[in-house]
Amino acid sequence: MKKKEKFPEMGCVADELLEKLPSIKHDDAGWEDGKIFGFVYHPGNDHARISEAYFRAFMYDSTLNPSTFPSLRNFEKNIISMATELMHGNSSVAGNVTTGGTESIFLALKVARDLAREKEGKRDGNSESEGNGKREGTCFEVILPETIHPAFLKACDHLSLQAIMVPVREDKRADPKAMEEVITKQTIMMCCSAPCFPFGVVDPVTPIAKIAKKHKLLCHVDACMGGFMLPFLEDIGYSIPMFDFRVPGVTSISMDAHKYGYAPKGTSIILYRNRAMRKKQFFVHTDWSGGIFASTTFMGTKSGGPVAGCWAIMNHLGKSGYRKLAGEVMKTTRSLIMGIQSLDSLKVISDPDMSVLAFTSTKGDIYNIGDALESKGWHLDRLQFPEALHLTVTQLNIGKEDAFLKDLTEIVGNKEILDKDQKAMNISVKMAKGFTKVLPGPVVEKVSKILGRVMGGKSGGKQAALYGISASFSNRKDVKKLVVNLLDGMY
Numbered sequence: 001m002k003k004k005e006k007f008p009e010m011g012c013v014a015d016e017l018l019e020k021l022p023s024i025k026h027d028d029a030g031w032e033d034g035k036i037f038g039f040v041y042h043p044g045n046d047h048a049r050i051s052e053a054y055f056r057a058f059m060y061d062s063t064l065n066p067s068t069f070p071s072l073r074n075f076e077k078n079i080i081s082m083a084t085e086l087m088h089g090n091s092s093v094a095g096n097v098t099t100g101g102t103e104s105i106f107l108a109l110k111v112a113r114d115l116a117r118e119k120e121g122k123r124d125g126n127s128e129s130e131g132n133g134k135r136e137g138t139c140f141e142v143i144l145p146e147t148i149h150p151a152f153l154k155a156c157d158h159l160s161l162q163a164i165m166v167p168v169r170e171d172k173r174a175d176p177k178a179m180e181e182v183i184t185k186q187t188i189m190m191c192c193s194a195p196c197f198p199f200g201v202v203d204p205v206t207p208i209a210k211i212a213k214k215h216k217l218l219c220h221v222d223a224c225m226g227g228f229m230l231p232f233l234e235d236i237g238y239s240i241p242m243f244d245f246r247v248p249g250v251t252s253i254s255m256d257a258h259k260y261g262y263a264p265k266g267t268s269i270i271l272y273r274n275r276a277m278r279k280k281q282f283f284v285h286t287d288w289s290g291g292i293f294a295s296t297t298f299m300g301t302k303s304g305g306p307v308a309g310c311w312a313i314m315n316h317l318g319k320s321g322y323r324k325l326a327g328e329v330m331k332t333t334r335s336l337i338m339g340i341q342s343l344d345s346l347k348v349i350s351d352p353d354m355s356v357l358a359f360t361s362t363k364g365d366i367y368n369i370g371d372a373l374e375s376k377g378w379h380l381d382r383l384q385f386p387e388a389l390h391l392t393v394t395q396l397n398i399g400k401e402d403a404f405l406k407d408l409t410e411i412v413g414n415k416e417i418l419d420k421d422q423k424a425m426n427i428s429v430k431m432a433k434g435f436t437k438v439l440p441g442p443v444v445e446k447v448s449k450i451l452g453r454v455m456g457g458k459s460g461g462k463q464a465a466l467y468g469i470s471a472s473f474s475n476r477k478d479v480k481k482l483v484v485n486l487l488d489g490m491y
């Protein structure tokens with residue numbers, strides 16, 4: 001595709017545009033071959049055609065006004081009641097379908113903030129303290145284990161909440177005691193994951209929720225990853241730590257249908273212990289010349305396609321379909337874990353509770369291994385702290401475990417591949433290090449340009465260079481600037 005395309009004066013005929021489609025997609029990750037770990041959660045063509053048909057039928061319809069398209073409202077109500085059942089909620093539980101995990105998390109934090117404002121009888125932030133015990137000039141605090149998804153930090157940023165990050169235990173699970181120790185009069189909520197994205201482990205929800213209850217705080221469980229996986233694993237006999245509404249003190253749960261729910265992108269669910277909480281989520285403006293405006297979630301207008309596709313896939317797969325998929329994905333995951341552990345230079349971090357895992361290397365640079373895997377067509381995420389590769393195993397990867405392990409074994413046993421990549425990377429790392437030692441600030445701009453060149457070409461290539469360079473900055477603000485510049489350059 002041309003870099004800067006002009007808005008055409010005359011439209012392009014349909015056939016011509018349709019012909020272009022494959023070449024436009026040419027450089028995108030080709031997930032159909034099952035070599036991508038994460039990003040795409042596809043139920044398989046036989047199942048996907050049902051959600052596609054429903055998606056298409058409703059894609060131009062809008063969910064904004066609940067009475068204009070009653071079928072969309074019914075889809076949403078049914079999805080919420082199915083999700084509530086999955087999370088063992090009772091009839092008081094209420095929720096909505098959102099566009100993704102980020103929105104669900106944002107809404108849970110907004111509800112927490114607005115309930116706290118109501119309780120305190122004042123707005124947070126810099127308002128005067130009127131004998132309510134709050135420190136002046138500070139804002140409400142949310143306690144987060146350091147492995148929690150950045151969507152929480154983004155939400156805190158947007159909502160003017162203070163994120164209090166707490167280190168996790170050695171086993172990478174949240175540390176309830178350490179979380180309790182940072183509770184202050186400003187604290188409004190404690191959060192945890194089921195499971196966390198980096199290491200796939202479920203946090204100890206029961207003690208965290210107990211602490212939250214004791215201190216009269218809300219407790220949010222982020223089950224964006226596990227919401228459509230853990231209940232089915234429990235059904236088929238896996239030992240899963242309790243994380244849902246069965247746990248006293250859990251007040252809200254986020255769960256993504258567009259991950260292991262295998263629904264189209266743009267579908268997540270936010271559930272609250274009761275309707276009073278959900279009411280705090282709604283936005284109503286009564287005085288607009290355009291009429292009384294009301295919306296349930298963050299978005300205004302949104303397509304009916306995702307919610308319809310989500311309802312269709314949930315009904316089509318049913319619990320038995322999800323159980324079958326979960327079992328097969330888990331079998332693949334276990335084979336991958338065993339294969340990775342059998343290579344003596346590699347180590348799976350902690351003990352993942354489901355199909356999300358990370359591994360490190362004691363020999364060579366793990367990011368080089370990632371780049372070498374990438375050159376063989378495998379797409380994996382990179383972690384930092386510790387440096388590791390990350391796998392989200394989905395339906396697409398079933399049956400691919402042997403091919404992956406064969407390639408991985410070959411790579412970790414081939415010094416030549418590693419050394420070659422390392423040499424290329426070391427040059428850029430040295431340059432970045434040299435720059436940052438002399439002039440850390442302005443030089444970031446220069447490094448961004450270098451990085452732009454190193455990363456050029458196919459998407460995702462040479463990520464070792466990106467992480468090598470970013471690790472060389474002693475000041476994390478420089479890394480932030482570097483990434484902002486990179487993003488700016490990409491669009």
Ligand SMILES: Cc1ncc(COP(=O)(O)O)c(C=O)c1O
Pocket residue numbers: 099100101102103149151193195196197222223224225256268
């Ligand atoms: C545990 C967890 N929570 C939240 C999110 C954010 O979800 P989304 O990307 O749908 O906004 C993710 C995304 O990967 C996640 O893994």
